[in-house]
Amino acid sequence: MSKAAVSARNVRKQYTGGVLALQDISLDIAPGEFVSILGPSGCGKSTFLRCVAGLEESSSGELLVQNQPVQGPPDNIGMVFQRDALLEWRTVEKNVMLPIEFKKKKVAAYRDKMAGLLKLAGLSDFSRSFPGQLSGGMRQRAAICRALIDDPALLLMDEPFGALDALTRDQMNVELQRIWMEIGNTVLFVTHGIAEAVFLGDRVVVFSPRPGRIAEVLTIDLPRPRKLSVRETPEFGRYCTRIRELFEEMGLIDEGNH
Known part of the structure; x- marks a missing residue:
């Protein structure tokens, strides 16, 4: 089975x-x-x-x-809600890294993973942008990257x-x-x-x-x-x-x- x-x-x-x-x-x-x-x-x-x-x-x-x-x-596990719940005062890359920080893991070890996810989501050029500078769809893509950063099964x-x-x-x-x-x-x-x-x-x-x-x-x-x-x-x-x-x-x- x-x-x-x-x-x-x-x-x-x-x-x-x-x-x-x-x-x-x-x-x-x-x-x-x-x-x-x-x-x-x-x-x-x-x-x-x-x-x-x-x-x-x-x-x-x-x-x-x-x-x-x-x-x-x-x-x-990773979770994505209807509202993206991005923190407005953090850049896209720092929002994506939040789960890593919460788990007290080394952020530097996940930089390549983050870059790959942002590229996959078409957000490479917006890594240093703030949520208020993004469209609704881009914000949700950033939320998906955040949910995926720690490789959830x-x-x-x-x-x-x-x-x-x-x-x-x-x-x-x-x-x-x-x-x-x-x-x-x-x-x-x-x-x-x-x-x-x-x-x-x-x-x-x-x-x-x-x-x-x-x-x-x-x-x-x-x-x-x-x-x-x-x-x-x-x-x-x-x-x-x-x-x-x-x-x-x-x-x-x-x-x-x-």
Whole structure:
């Protein structure tokens, strides 16, 4: 049996006050796999990501990262949030180096790694710029570099492009795919965008409304690297149609009045 990067068995999360966020989540994510978690707002997808990150404690069930029970933030993970959370008074390179400083590692030993990441993200010319001098997409690329600087085996992304305009979001989808294909780590990517989930994912895990359950898991059989034009193909359309059908069955989309 191959070792899963993330393994969840009957994971349940209930908050103080009685709100049940997650119910019976069972999922294995293979090393190097890109998994999109898709669902409506409030369905528990970000809660599940936070449980994997050790920022929330699941109420019951079993949750393993790299075959170790999650008890606080696991080693060797990186996280990217919807807001880039860059420190405005630090340059791009000093923002990227923050995790190294926090772990009290030698910054000098990571300079080559940082330069490589900035080159990969198209930010080599902006290493000494401050966040206020960057576009939204560039800021998010810097946040991704920061998450990758310490070679995390698992990258957790919580709607990282949700605040971007549509064109920049498309560009970031292509950029993220390219960086992931180059690095080859495991990615768990939360979104509420159907096309984004299908474009990026090896699999798309569809969550039901709260309490979040796994409604269906779709394997996305589309060759990589994927260009944005793949979204115009019948194959891509079939995946999106199936997800919309699931949302209709859940009462999230009403096509009858249009």
